[in-house]
Amino acid sequence: MREITLSDGKKIKVECLSCAIAGGIVEPDGGKVMETEFFHAHQDVIYPIRGLVILTSKRHVKGFDELTEREKSNYIDTLSKIRKAQRNVLGIENVYYFYNEDTPHHFHTWMIPRYDWMTRFGRSVESVKPVLQHARVKLNHEKNVQKVKKP
Template sequence: MPRHIILADGRTVEVDCLSCALTSGLITPTGGVIYESNHFHLWMVPRYEWMGQFGKSVESLRPVLLHARNQLNDEENMKKVIEGINELREGLRDFVSRTE
């Protein structure tokens, strides 16, 4: 059964599986694809001091992401996220080119 999911950039999508929709190209993620790795997904979530109120386990990830989307989703923070994505993309390109 499809679910309505609000992405970080405010888009709402209706999909059965978000990961499947992303990997199939049905949805383009905010910031684009960093590196195609044969159905391998790397989720990077930095750990900031404010996140401690939600706990430190993997179960805290959902409330942290909801809080970030609802309270911190502004132009300045989105710019920082896109910059981080671009830095990671470039770093992985450099790493892959050195290992080939």
């Protein structure tokens, strides 16, 4: 068991946070965006940026190459649906996509929207870390978190 601190400061003990989220044991503070047979998408309000979505495999795999053909197809379809909603509902024109395999969690993709206010941190992949740090420190207040959680 690992002890994990959630964005609201609550500590929980779980074998795997992604399994707990996908299994409905833990509800992400930012809420569920959508769910399919193979994937779970949620907002991570530890970085309170409206439209920041994490798409996670339900099955405990670490890399894209470990997904079955059905999972790969569902992944692309789900990613596309979320991206379309980011554009059509939230007006997000640009998104950075990240996924890494050196994590204890499941295969997951971060969909990080690009807003005008982020330009002061640069306009490249290198700007993402300071943007996330800024959001975690400066935007992590009740009014903004509630705005991010708003459907």
